[in-house]
Amino acid sequence: MEGRPGHRVRSVGRDDYVPAYLSLISNALSWGGSRLFLRLHGVGINEWRVLSAIVNAPGSTATRIGEELGLNKSVVSRSIQLLQTRDLVTVENFEGRRGLRLTEAGHDLHDHLLVISLKREELLLSGFSEEEKALLMSFLRRMYRNVPAMNAYDPEDQVSV
Known part of the structure; x- marks a missing residue:
């Protein structure tokens, strides 16, 4: 593929760009889970996430659930x-x-989907030791704490990163 004259052709690649790989895994988890849950129970991954959020915090509002799950209010409402x-x-x-x-x-339904979800997690983490799982979770939590700074970044601010 040719780039514009005078410019190198370069872009981020799935295999060496963390956001792309995280999206790839996230999409596979969501699509696979939704297909399975829809086939078995007529609910998708978003409904499963809402059920789980309510179990974790009974009496929560739709707004609170949306904030907790990082879902758009309209998705939670539907x-x-x-x-x-x-x-x-x-x-x-x-x-x-x-x-x-x-x-x-x-x-x-929650309890049935929980068993399926935990088995899917087990399969996803197959081959990881307990120490590796703990390390992975610590990395993911650290990345999540960095999300506000990432989302606040604006190249027009003239602030170096």
């Missing part, structure tokens, strides 16, 4: 609507706010 339609989630008023709780059927 997922909650689907879960309500399927009688998996209820919306209750708590001190002037709308909090979410799982129904018995919601807990049952």
